[in-house]
Amino acid sequence: MLSRERLPAAAEVPTITEDGGPALESATWMMVLAPAGVPAEITNRLSRKIADIVLAGEVKDRLIEWAIIPSGWSPDRTGRxxxxxxxRWAGVIKAAGVKPEL
Incomplete structure (x- = not known):
């Protein structure tokens, strides 16, 4: 597992580092994005509503069962x-010489 910490849904599975491997970290993530120029009051409101949903009891529990860690980050935190x-990945792509295929 390439996460920094063990996932609750697979607590018995050690991280790659715990298992003696290199200090690697990678995760699949999902986020909601809006076009540039959307007023902050709208993106902040949308962010709060999404956080309310993904951090609510049954939804949160289901996401964790699927090894998804819900965060409910603010738009600023998500942007960072x-x-x-x-x-990070631009450096990896450049170092590996990966080229897009069209």
């Missing part, structure tokens, strides 16, 4: 995460 992911 996305920028960090782009920067």
């Amino acid at each position: 995460f996305l920028a960090d992911e782009i920067a």
Whole structure:
């Protein structure tokens, strides 16, 4: 497992680092994005509503069963995460010489 910590849905499965492997971390993530220029009051309201849903009892429990860790991040936090992911994987892609296929 390439997560930093064990997932509740698979608590018996060690992380790659715990199992003696290299310190790797990677995850699949999902987020809701809006076009540039949408007013902050709208993106903040949408973010709060989505967080209310994904962090609610039954929905949260189901997501965790599926090994999805719901976060309910703010738009600013989500933007920072996305920028960090782009920067991190851009370096990997460049170093590996990966080219898009059309």
